[in-house]
Structures are given as C-alpha cells and as structure tokens.
Amino acid sequence: MGRIDRHLVAMSETDQIAYLSETVYQERLRFERDGDDATVKERERIDGLARALTEGPEAMRTATARLVRAYSHEVHNRFSERTFGAAMRLAPAAIKGLLSPSEAGGWAWPKWDGPERVVIQGPVGQLQALAKTHTLVFAPTHLSNLDSPLIGYALHLAGLPPCTYGAGLNLFSSPIMGFLMSRLGAYTVDRRKRHRLYKDVLKAYSTELIGRGAHSLFYPGGTRSRSGALEAQVKRGLLGTAVAAWQEGLLEGRDEPEILIVPVTLSCSLVLEAETLIEDALAAAGKSRYIISDDEFSEPKTVLRYVRQLLEMDASVVVRFGSPLDVLGNPVDETGQSVDGSGRPFDRRLYVCDRELGVRSDPQRDRVYTNHLADAICSAYRRDSVVLPTHLAALAGWTLLGSRYPTLDTYGRALLPPSDRWVDRGDLVSAIARGAEAVDAHVRAGETQALLPTGENRAETILTQAVETFSAFHSRRALEFEDWRVLVDPKLTLYYGNRLSSLLGPEELV
Amino acid sequence: MNVGIIGGGAWGCALATLVAGAGHLARIGTRGARPKGFASTPNLDALARESDLLIMAVPSDSAAEAVDAVRPDAGSMVLFAGRGMNTRDGGWMSDYLMAQTPCRRVGALAGPALASEVVAGRPTALLVASPYDEVCRATQAALHSEHCRLYTSTDLRGVELAGAMVRALAVAVGIADGLDYGIGARGVIITRGIAEATRLGTAIGGDPKTFSGLAGIGDLVSCATSPQHPSHVAGVALARGGSISSRLIAEMRALVALGESEGVDLPLTHAALAIAAGEDRPRLVFDGLMRRAARPE
Secondary structure, eight states, X not given: OHHXXXXXXXXXXXXXXXXXXXXXXXXXXXXXXXXXXXXXXXXXXXXXXXXXXXXOHHHHHHHHHHHHHHHHHHHHTTOOHHXXXXXXXXXXXXXXXXXXXXXXXXXXXXXXXXXXXXXXXXOHHHXXXXXXXXEEEEEEXXXXXXXXXXXXXXXXXXXXXXXXXXXXXXXXXXXXXXXXXXXXXXXXXXXXXXXXXXXXXXXXXXHHHHHTTOOEEOOXXXXXXXXXXXXXXXXXXXXHHHHHHHXXXXXXXOSOOOEEEEEEEEEESOOTTHHHHHHHHHSGGGGGOOOOOSSGGGOHHHHHHHHHHHHTSTTOEEEEEOOOBXXXXXXXXXXXXXXXXXXXXXXXXXXXXXXXXXXXXXXXXXXXXXXXXXXXXXXXXXXXXXXOXXXXXXXXXXXXXXHHSTTOOHHHHHTOOGGGOEEEHHHHXXXXXXXXXXXXXXXXXXXXEEOXXXXXXXXXXXXXXXXXXXXXXXXXXXXXXXXXXXXXXXXXXXXXXXXXTTTOOGGGTO | OEEEEEOOSHHHHHHHHHHHHTTOEEEEEOSSOOOTTSOEESOHHHHHHHOSEEEEOSOHHHHHHHHHHHOOOTTOXXXXXXXXXXXXXXXXXXXXXXXXXXXXXXXXXXXSOOHHHHHTTOOEEEEEEOSOHHHHHHHHHHHOSSSEEEEEESOHHHHHHHHHHHHHHHHHHHHHHHTTOOHHXXXXXXXXXXXXXXXXXXXXXXXXXXXXXXXXXXXXXXXXXOTTOHHXXXXXXXXXXXXXXXXXXXXXXXXXXXXXXXXXXXXXXXXXXXXXXXXXXXXXXXXXXXXXXOOOO
C-alpha cells in the first residue's frame, strides 16, 4: 500500500477522485461483463469505494487501502518466497518430469534430448556471472502461451537462475500450465481489470520483487504477437518498474541495487496458436480481443501434440539471450558497468542523482528514460531474431501470391479461395534463394541472425524443411507440395512470414 | 544556476547575456579567442561537470566536434542552440550526442531571436524543446527574462528539423531577393516553405504545430527578412553568381535525401540546393517552380 499511498498523496483531490472513479467505473463494467464470476466481496469493495468518493479524503483512503490489499493478495496469491525458493531448486526436474512419458498420461513421447531441440544462443557466460551480482530482468519476445515454460527451461539449460513473472489469470485454468507456472515463480495478472489502480498495484508489486533482488521476467510486448511479427514497439508500464526499483535501491542505500535488462528473442519453427492468432490479427475485432480463452492452448491434447512434434525436430526453437542493458538501455561491460556508444564506462547513477550522488526523484524524467530502454529492447529484438526455414519459405509463398494477384490487398489475399492458393514450385525456390541471399547480407551487417541450411540446392532444402515442419502440426498446411506447384495457405504463410516483415521487403524476394 | 555555454561567437555571447540577465552565472567554454566581458574557460571538460545546464552555441558543422570535446556525462543536461543537422552524417545532433555519450537529457533551442538584438536588450522570444520537463524547466529558468520570453515544447525532433529547414528556406528567400522578385515572392516562399517543412516534419514524427510556431514560421520570418542573416546573405550572393559554404550545401542535400526517403516532396529546398550546387541557373529554377501544375493549397 505504501507506494500506492504515496502515489495518491501526490495527486490533487480532483485527480484522486478521477483516478478512483475510473476504478469504480471499470470494475462495474467488468462485473456486468463477467456476471457471476465476480464475488460478493469484490462487489462490496467497489461499492464501498464508490460511497467513499462522496465522503471525503479519509474515507477514500480507507476504501482504497482495502481494495489495494485485496488486489495485492490476489496478485501475490500464487507466489511466495517459499515457492520461489523451491522453484530455484526444482525447476529443471519439474519440466523434465512433466515432459516425461509417465506424466503425459500414456502419450508416446519421443526420446527426450531437449538440449539439441532447444538452441540457446547469446552471451550466456557473461549472464551467469552477472546473475550473481545483479538482479536480471529478462524481456522476451512473445509468441505463445508456452513461452514461459520454454524460457524456464532455457534458463536452466543456460545455467541461469529461474525468475518471477506475471502470468495471465486465464493461463492458470490449464492444469498443465497452472502446475508449471505456479512452480516457476508466476504471480497472477488479471487482464480483465483494466483500471489504473490495478495496474499501479502490479507495478508496485513488480518494483518490490525486483528491489528485493528477485530475477524477473516480463513480456514488454504485453501479449502474444497476433500477426507473428516481431514486436516493433513495447509497453512501458512494467519496464518502468526496473528504473523505479533501481532508484529505490539507491535511495535506500542498498548494497546491490543494480538491475540489468536482458532482451530475449524466441524464434520458433512452429507456433502452437498460429491459426487462431492470425485469424485474430485479421479480424476487425482483433484489437479488442486481448484475452483469447478459446485457442489451441485451451486444448491439452493439442498442446501435447504440439510439444511432441516440436521436440522431434532439430533446432526447432532458438532462445537467444541478448547482451545485457542497464535500465536506460545502455550496453554494459563484463562487470555490469554501463558503457557509452564509444565503449567508455560511465557512472549511471548520475542519471538519477545530482553530482553529490543524492537521488533526485522525477517520474516524468523516468518515463522518458523508460522510452530509451524500450527502444533499445526493440533494436535488440531485430538484431537477435533468428530467421528459420519456415519463416523464409512462408514469406516467399505469401509474397509470390501477392505477385500473382497484385490488385488484392492483405485481406483479399488472405481470403483467396482454395483453388487459387498455389504458386509455381520453381518460382518459390527462386524467391527463397533470393531471400536467403538477402538474409545473409543482413546477417553480415549485424542486423539479424539466421539458422538456415547451407550448401548445394540450399533454397530447395529450405523449402523441403519448411514443408516438412509445417506438415507436422497445423490442421492446415502452410505450404504443401503438389506436383509442379506448391499449395499455399495464405493466413499461415502471412503469420510465419510476418516474422521477417521488418527485415525483408517483397522486392528482395521477387 | 551555473550555465555553461560552449562557443564564444556572437550567439554564445548573446545567450550568456540572457543568462546573466535572468540572474544566473554564465561561463563560456571556448578553445578559441576568449570573448571580452564574459567569464570564460578553455577547460570544456570541467565546464561540463560544473554546469547545471550546458548550451552548445556553435554552428551545426562544429557541433559534433564540440560534443566530442566536451563529452557530456550521464548527469549533464545539454541544449543545442545552433540550427541545422549534423553535417558529419546528415543526422540529428541529439542523436549524435546520445550515440556518442551517456547523456540522455537533451534539448534544442530555437526561435526568431537574433544575437545582435538580444545583446541590445530588444524584446524577443525563444523555444526550448525536449522530451524532459527538467530540461525545459532549467532552460526557462536560465534564459527567461523581461527581454526574452521562453516557451517550451516536447517536440525535439520537430524543432531540430525546423532549424535545418529555416536555414535552407532562408537561402531560397535570399535567392528570390537577389533576383529582385519582390516582397510578394518572399511571402510565397515563406508560406510554401513552411508547408513543405510541415509535411516533412509530420512524416518524421514531429508535431505540425511546431512549424507554425516560434521555431518554424517565427524563425523563418526573422532569418529570411534580415539582410544580415548569413543564410539570407548566402542566398542573395547565389542569385548574383556567387557561391555558398559547402556546409550549407551538405545540409540541404541531407534534407532533400530525408524528403526522398520519407516520400515527401520538397520543391523549394530542392530548388535552393540545385542553385547552390551549381546544377542550374537561379532564374530557370524559379521558372520551373512557377510552372508546376496548379493545385489546391
């Protein structure tokens, strides 16, 4: 409550009333939407706050404190120091156990050799060392609800400590994920609560966790990428808690308040929810459908089939840890010291302190600092994203469809009738060859990473690998051979090709 | 407040006068001739550390060099007071500063104030633009006085662009004046020039209102109608067969390239560049502008 209280005290009474009125309004809207899901106590607390708005500052403060306590309890509910401590010890065993045949309830699992399937890249040694002296905040790209356990496992493979993270309340409804997440340091985020007070409680909770030295994770994109594209912009809310926690540490004179941000790029050959996500991206209502509760993730059998197929493929998932950044997005050296663009180390405390090293609070300044961090994370995503055969082949297929039907816009192309969804196989191979050369050039320029086959008949190999991968899971095939032509599923190729949308233009393929 | 001013030229001295007038301590940092009547130092590094606000009052072609010499740190607040782009790479000075140093709190100072009028104590106004309220507040405190009103904006990129466009457009007005096209032509170039600056500014994420404010039309009217302003003088010289500095030409090229990359048509800037680069004769270029297809405003 301390942080929220300070936040409220800093407001004028008019702003306080507006802030709390929004809470009442949004919560009552939610009660109407969710019906019986809202408990009597929840309704009472909001009614109490509504009454307090007319009774003066003291009543507002009391009612707010009651609400904040309830939200804090709910957020904290599934996370405890004890749970987190257990996660530190049990994470690897929990994941392996969950993925073993006996736990899978009779499913025939392939022989487990995870490390070859999940490729870990990046400055792992440096991160291992820094994790002992600094609090790390991992900031991954987000494609699938399976990203959190994947990162949990990647952290284990990389020899990095587990971390806490906020997980949507809906994710706990899946028994598998509920089990995993509650044991991997997940705390609860109810995305149905859209008012500022709840978001401020979440930020305060995250600030507290980071400040206490808990390695943390949040998805700066906020939600899974609907289009399949790499996050070009990220949300500032939770990222800002890193700056806040660092500053609080300095203010309180803590010994080790130093916090570093680690961008993490997940590149997957297949994405469990691809079919639903791209439908959502294309739908007019997509933007407002923030929480999807009826996608592939809600079907345990589909999840298991997906994981199984993924584990049968080599290098199907690449988790690339980026170079660590300070809380303003500057690079750091081996010891965690910030360095400028010329590689010279500097004292980052001066960002928030005066020359005598007294901390000077300025929330507006910190918001702009967080913008710098957000920009640095997006740059790291572009640099560290790994091009895989499915991405390139899908983009080539989607682009060639565009060449065949130049008058159609994205939606027209996505809705092509099945009889028109094909491209010449030779043309597709040529487009992939050109695309692969362009990707190579971007890799040489340090603008991206790639894990593409090399050698003779490279483009044909890329296409064959992609077609085999696509045939492994989705109910529809993104690309499928048929004699001299290749059948193209427009929506799925759009989804997987979008991964490269910020890297390759159509002119680099066709 | 301690204000460090890098650059001992006319504009640096004028700003030091404003700072003193606002009741603060101004020190000029320069490795060249020390200006008379002002506190100054050649130790730029120390000046940067000891200043609450650092104003880079140097021409745009020297600004990158000044940044390299001063090396502001994470605690510095830096303001660029010279119009124009970074002639080293055609980028923005604020970007250069942030790429080369840890400094993040950066702003730009712009507006119609002329050095000679500031020193004479004539009424004028300036605009400080920075995403940081702290930089805007410090600049207001350092420069606002009964002689100079200081306005604030958050549109740093727009103000940086406005400064560069004003110089190019002042050259265009100077050419028209040199050709004796009259007051009407001057009005046309100023108005249409601001229109193209606004188009480009909007394309790069600036606020269109910036270009109708002090940093845009205010500054352009001041520069383009002052017979002593260097850009205007350069334009007049061009019209009469003379040449202008390679720095101005490089800056106009950078603006035209930016327009092309953003898909924004910049006919006046393009015309001024064609004349400045000796690609075409002034009258022919202006004739070409007048023969462009008729269109709504």
